[in-house]
Amino acid sequence: MGHTETILISLLNLSPGSVESIHSSTDESNHLSIFVTLARRKMDCPYCGNSALLSKGFYTRSVSVPNRAFEDISVSLKVPRYKCSCGHNISDSYAMSPANSKD
Secondary structure (H helix, E strand, O other), X not given: OOHHHHHHHHHOOOXXXXXXXXXXXXXXXXXXXXXXXXXXXXXXXXXXXXXXXXXXXXXXXXXXXXXXXXXXXXXXXXXXXXXXXXXXXXXXXXXXXXXXXXX
């Protein structure tokens, strides 16, 4: 990752190992949009403990940055989803976007 990506990861309170990809763009009104795809990681089902979870793709969350200095920034997080054989759908938890939380 480049220097800009490393700075963005740090500002968003993410660990470098948790990010699969990150890029940003600025529009004509200087609004910064940051697009982050979070990496898949090995995890167990919190309901039954099963470690053989099936990938269910990603879902996208729009995350607000709670700092007025960053009010012209929007963050789009692509968060991994999983399905367990016990029937539960599970999303991973990250510092910016707790699992199964509401926007």
